[in-house]
Amino acid sequence: MIDDDHAALHAAGVPHVHSHDHVEIKAGVLDYGAGHAGVAVPGLPQERVVAIEQAVLGHNDALAERNRQAFAADDLLVLNLLSSPGSGKTTLLCETVRAMRGRAPVAVIEGDQQTSFDADRIRAAGAPSVQINTGKGCHLDAAMVARAVETLAPARGSILFVENVGNLVCPAAFDLGEAAKVVILSVTEGEDKPLKYPDMFAAADLLLLNKIDLSPHVDFDEERCLELAHRVNPSLPVLRLSARTGDGMDAWLDWIGARQRERATA
Ligand SMILES: Nc1nc2c(ncn2[C@@H]2O[C@H](COP(=O)(O)OP(=O)(O)OP(=O)(O)O)[C@@H](O)[C@H]2O)c(=O)[nH]1
Ligand SMILES: [Mg+2]
Structure with missing residues (x-):
């Protein structure tokens, strides 16, 4: 919107978006x-808008x-577990459930906008699972996870995986009270x-x-990917794997x- 149009909106008392007040235009961006x-x-x-968002995140942090x-x-x-849709979160979790059999109890909270496909896959792999459907929501929050844990009632000493809604944006901001955030990126992305x-x-x-096969x-x-990841988070550990081949x-x-040993000594 150019300045004259903007002034006209104010003069006419027409409600409009102000977010452009803060935009910087540099080199076409x-x-x-x-x-x-x-x-x-x-x-x-x-x-x-920022103040409301901060209040929402503050409330979530307290619940987390x-x-x-x-x-x-x-x-x-x-x-x-966080990633784009289709990076292989559920596939990896199913393989992890199978591999952990006899080692430690495992339970999984699944987050998707719709369907219980992923919780069904986890149960078929042999672990208890509860599905959260977020509807229009793009992330899980601490209250949703608290409710799901009540329903799932995992055994003491369990490893509880949370598969977040697939996207690389919103879930980053919402602490769930987890011990660690694991981001999955597949080589096809x-x-x-x-x-x-x-x-x-x-x-x-x-x-x-993931998907190194x-x-x-x-x-x-791959070298550039890791260079960019370490530019953002210099101490980020990286593991290469294929949930398909093992x-x-x-x-x-x-x-x-x-992480289990760290918890035991905490
Ligand atoms: N080749 C290959 N395919 C994989 C691997 N891991 C997952 N896939 C495939 O990738 C597709 C998506 O896998 P999912 O496990 O459903 O991915 P997701 O991250 O849980 O997807 P959403 O829950 O929709 O976000 C499926 O067709 C999997 O079989 C892998 O390591 N190698
Ligand atoms: Mg999934």
């Missing part, structure tokens, strides 16, 4: 900045802290994702590079074992 709320509400200034204490009291290791979606990779405690068939530049599964199971 309209940059709303890292602090932008991501939504524009007609008639509400962007500062107000409550979850964290309850997980510690119930001796649960909770791991939050392109090496540029860590820098395009930096909040997700900055928040992660582990990067799993497909590496020979795609032009994925390549790299041992290192993943070892990583989980190390």
Whole structure:
């Protein structure tokens, strides 16, 4: 919108979006900045939208802290799996359930906008699972997880995996009270994702590079991917695996074992 049109809207008292107040235009890029709320509400200034978003996140953080204490009291290791749709979260979880059989009890909370396909797959692999359908929502929050844990009632000492709704944006901002966030990126997605979606990779405690069985068939530049991921999060550990062939599964199971030992000594 050009300035004259904008002034005309004010003069006429027409409600309109103010988010453009904060846009910087550089080299053909309209940059709303890292602090932008991501939504524009007609008639509400962007500062107000940001304040509401901060209140929502603050409330979620308080509930997540409550979850964290309850997980510690119930001796649960909770791991939050995050990725784009189709990176292989459920496939990896099914293989993990099978591999963990006889080692430790495993339970899974599944998050999707619709369907209970993924919880069905987990149950077929042999672990209890409860499905959360978020409807229009693009992420799980701490209250949803608390309710699901009540329903699932995992055994003491369980590893409780949470498969978040598939996308690399919203789930990054919502603490669930988990011990660690595991981001999965598959080689079919392109090496540029860590820098395009930096909040997700900055928040992660582990990067799993999945579908490495497909590496020979795609032009994925792994070195550049890791360079970009470490630009965002310099100490981010990386494991390469294929949930399809089982390549790299041992290192993943070892990583989980190390988190279990950390919990035991906490
Ligand atoms: N070749 C190959 N395919 C894989 C691998 N892991 C998963 N897939 C396939 O990728 C597709 C998506 O896998 P899912 O496990 O459903 O992915 P997801 O991340 O759970 O997907 P959403 O829940 O929809 O976000 C399926 O066809 C899997 O068989 C892998 O390591 N190698
Ligand atoms: Mg899934």
